[in-house]
Amino acid sequence: MARTPSTIPIVLFALLAFFIFYLIMIPPVERARILQTEEVSATNVVYIEDGMFIPEEITISKGDFVLWINNDMTKHRIVGADFKSPVLLPNARYMHQFDESGVFVYSSEFYPGMVGKVIVE
Numbered sequence: 001m002a003r004t005p006s007t008i009p010i011v012l013f014a015l016l017a018f019f020i021f022y023l024i025m026i027p028p029v030e031r032a033r034i035l036q037t038e039e040v041s042a043t044n045v046v047y048i049e050d051g052m053f054i055p056e057e058i059t060i061s062k063g064d065f066v067l068w069i070n071n072d073m074t075k076h077r078i079v080g081a082d083f084k085s086p087v088l089l090p091n092a093r094y095m096h097q098f099d100e101s102g103v104f105v106y107s108s109e110f111y112p113g114m115v116g117k118v119i120v121e
Contacts, residue, residue, distance in 0.1 A: 048072045053116035062120055067095045080106035
């Protein structure tokens with residue numbers, strides 16, 4: 001009786017390839033920002049839901065972080081004048097620290113009509 005090849009090596013190879021892709025394509029600083037959530041207060045979180053940023057406008061202090069959480073069913077990339085997230089798949093997170101006072105407008109690269117604002121005091 002002939003043996004059929006096992007799919008386990010194929011699955012393991014696919015997982016390894018994804019992990020290597022993750023390590024190569026996302027810089028270490030961005031990986032750290034995605035994974036570090038303990039420095040963000042509950043008031044500094046912006047949710048991406050139903051094609052909107054919730055809240056659309058957030059006020060923070062200089063030096064604070066903002067955490068974006070993609071609760072949408074599609075991918076997004078948050079783009080501001082001086083920052084750009086990696087592609088955020090559903091349930092992914094991105095964190096950015098604002099070191100200067102001012103008003104920072106951002107949008108989703110894939111949905112330019114989605115606009116948000118961070119006010120740094």
